[in-house]
Amino acid sequence: MAKKKEITSVQLNGKTVNLNGGPVGVYRTAGSVAFDIFNYVIIGLAAFTTVMPIIYIICNSFATELELQTRPMFIIPQTWSTDAYKYIFASNKLLRSFGNSVLITVCGTAINLFFTVTMAYPLSKKFLRGRTPILNMVIISMFFSGGMIPGYVVVSSWLGMRGTYWALLLPGAISAYNMMIVKNFFQGIPQELEESAALDGCNDLMTLIRIVLPLSLPVLATFGLFYAVGHWNSYFGAMIYLTDDKMYPLQLILRNIIVTAESSASDMSLMDPNFVEPPKQSIKMAVIVVATVPIMCIYPFLQKYFVKGVMVGALKG
Amino acid sequence: MTTGVIKRDTLPRTHKDRYWRKLRLDILKNKWLYIMLIPGLIYFLVFKYLPMWGIIIGFEDYSPFLGPFKSAWKGLYWFQRFFSTKKWIDYLSNTLILSFMSIVFTFPAPIILALMLNEIRSIRYKKLTQTLLYMPHFISIVIVVSITYVIFGTDGIIYKLTTQMLGHNIDYLGDPKVFRWMIVGQAIWKETGWGTIIFLAALTNVDTQLYEAAMIDGANRAQRLWHITLPAIRSTIVLLLVLRMGSVLDTGYEHLILMSNALNRSVSQTLDVFVYQNGIVNGQLSYTTAVGLMKSLVSVILVVTSNKIAHALGEEGLY
């Protein structure tokens, strides 16, 4: 693709208008400026409301237990303490489970993208025979399901995957919802591109790999992110399929710490000297920070894939 | 029929022969496409269709130990019991009202926000606000509700503000009339930021040269938005809307149960909450499955219908 010459100004009705290097350029009327200010302010306010709870949780995780129990809701603690984090990281089990979660997330997302893309691409071709029945089958499976028990029996008894990570990675390999959206994105890629690739001698597979995928980076980044977040936050599969506690992912352990507090006191043993003492508030907060902050930080790294005009020039170049 | 060099003895004789010949040619021509479909097809068959025997559970008095073949057959019994509970209409109407409000308010919010974000020119500001805006997606609904209780409760800052400004109290947590707005508001706050990601991905497909051409033609900002930006994401919007139709009867139970209390219970009892309280908590597997089947049927009908409507309006739709 030849590099486009930057147009920095344009003659319009006799006036010279500057185009700033932004997405839609600037046409500097009073209305436009007012809209800009309005836009920035509203988005800024919205961002402020969404970030406040995170700051609240992070600050509270550094407060002492006594302050959390006695003082009504506060943001800045009077006394800072890292006790909660010391408690969490005292056991290397949490660090190990962090590693497990990373492993599951990375492998899971790779599997997800592979299955989703290989299915979405053929289905995006309207001329493909059998397309409609297959799509019908997918749609029905989105809303009808046998439920939790048959799923478990199939994975555990019939496939023998119980106790392995495969039980976490394979049953969720394709989200039909995601696959349908990716399919629609593929449908939006101009026919001419693929035809010119076919003329150059590419078969469908090479077209996919060499032409379509590089153009679909924003889509791949988006759904890669969705799948990754799904894996990171999931605990249910681990809860029912894993038998070796050394394989537990982070979310499962953390959830147990929090939920144990709310469980009925009558579940714990009569003789257990620790029974029913709920995990401290500060630990709950620290647990949330440890579980969510890592995954929240992934998006900024994916930003670079959400670049405009990746396709522009592909037709000209 | 076919022309060109064809050997006499390979000419298809009947319609059936021609059909199979065309089929083989098509498959061979697109063989890579079919090969690519194989992993996905196997996945759906093994993990989605194989477990579908679970649907039988809704027609039996299912006991996990006995399995589906030895549990007692009940036919439509659970369905009859559901419709004989006099309140099912109330649950259905609560569900539909919440869903309708959700589609009207929660669905367009990410679109509007994505368009607004798109107009921000400072890349740094955009990156920063985006990251901050999607954070609530990662906070569990339990925390969202407890924060709500603190700031909207009678000691809370928002309660005090509105009392000062309006002169009378608004019982955010107890008043049934306010309940649905609280639920919708929480959902918007929590998911709008995250929901913009898909639309921002769609917006990257917009050809910037179109904008420049439009400006040269004298289009102002609003016109550029209406004629270029929106059409670019229109197919995505329609697609997501059709898919959204499938979840009209889904309200989730966790959020509603957390926000409901003795004062607003009448509006918070939806189908999902009813099924959770009586079916899941009480271990009534068959009853839960039966009600779930009814919901699934409605979902599929709605999705297929709205897809046909989308086609009629000239849109891509789902497929």
Place this chain on the structure above:
Amino acid sequence: MKKIVSLFLCLALLLSVMSFAVAEEDLTLNVMLPDFYSDSDWKTLEDGNPVLQKIYEATGVKLNITWVPNSGYGEQTTLTLADIKNLPDIMVMQGPRDAIMISSARAGAFWDLTDFVADAQNYPNLAAGQKSTYDNIAIDGRLYGIYRARAYARAGIYYRNDYAAQVGYAEEPKTVEEFKDMCLKMAAIDPNIYVFNMCKYVAGTIGIMTVMNGAPYQYGIDAEGKIYPAFEDPAFQEALDYMRDLYAAGGIDPDFMTIESGNWNDAERSDPIKALMRLDCLDNGYRYEEWLEENKGVDPANPVVSLLTALPDKNGNIQIWPQNTGASGEVVITKAVPEEKLPAVVKFLDWCNSEEGQTLLNCGLKDVTYWIQSDGYRYTYPEGEAENSATYAATTNVIQHSLNQLGMNVNGDLTPPTAATLLRSEYNQNLIDNAKYVIANPCLTFDSETNNLMGATINQEVEDAQVQYIAGKIDLEGLKAVYADWYAQGGDMILSEYQAEYDKLK
């Protein structure tokens, strides 16, 4: 030479017979237990877990434990029962009257243990369990598991006696009427200090108040043998009226119905204090006292929290609200155990209830997971190492983990006693003295399908109406209208189904 060879052969034969005999004793049991310590590792028998090793030495049973995080135990139970290939030999069933337990027992998933438990000669510890609790867990009159004992007489009232002293009640009230009087007086102390600490979870508070006042629990049976719902009892309405008066007098937080149960402690622990009393489990009372001693400098010799229970009502009867049925689930033997091994497994469960078994399961090994200090009491750390107790707790969790979940303790607590504060001793004494006053739901063991399918919802509506009544949002007419609705929506059917079962028994 020949003699030596034949001697050698005899010895070899003897040894092989002996080892065969010993091998007969060896039993490997797959056990599934809920896990409350999933943030700690678990040492298996192969890795050298000393407690499991001791259990093996004492009984010849090797325990292979599958831990399931407690938060998912309910789901895992259902899934495990569906997956027959991997069914464990012994598992805990929560409840003990959960629907899955009842339906699986009837489906034949568990062995019938009624005859074993009745056999006091071979299984003395099991036979020594509480008959009333065994009756409570019986399904169709048969026992399908051994219950896990929990404190039965747990419910009561705990309150701040320093504030009570301000209104003239330096001594504990002796009757329900005196208690009501004390509360009303305490409500007048300060408009910002409430008496009853209540939250969204009102079942306990309303339950304790109404049962203490003489009402039945959930259902009552009148003189003619007719079953009626508890809210029809005049004593029930009287108690509700009292709570309504207390609310109007400023004794209950006006927004109590919006407080999450996770924040129930806030009103007692906040600075300044907001509530002076709670109708709940009394062990929360001694925990409150200990928190005050640790954080507010209260003198342990003069507790400011008093525990109150077993008060006679105006007819002289004493009733205590049942916080639980005396059991938290049961330990069942599944059909994965072949019939010939069943007596051995039951013998193992019997051993679990012996003093040795109870101590190993609940406390662990002496000087490894628990210590007897010079005052004769059991501690979780050795003498003089209080500041390292967290380290010892961490090690204990690896070895002991949640093994106490297998503890059944049907014949009482036979473990070495722990040091008790003043309130803990009073609490433990209460458990023994007041067990006889705890009442039960007479319809507990009856089947009602309508209750299974509708009960939760219509009972919730009744409870909501009672809350609204207490908060003055509706009046008696409104409350009665909701009661009528309860009957119309399924209450009638529930009563007739229960009545049918009750009449069958007579």
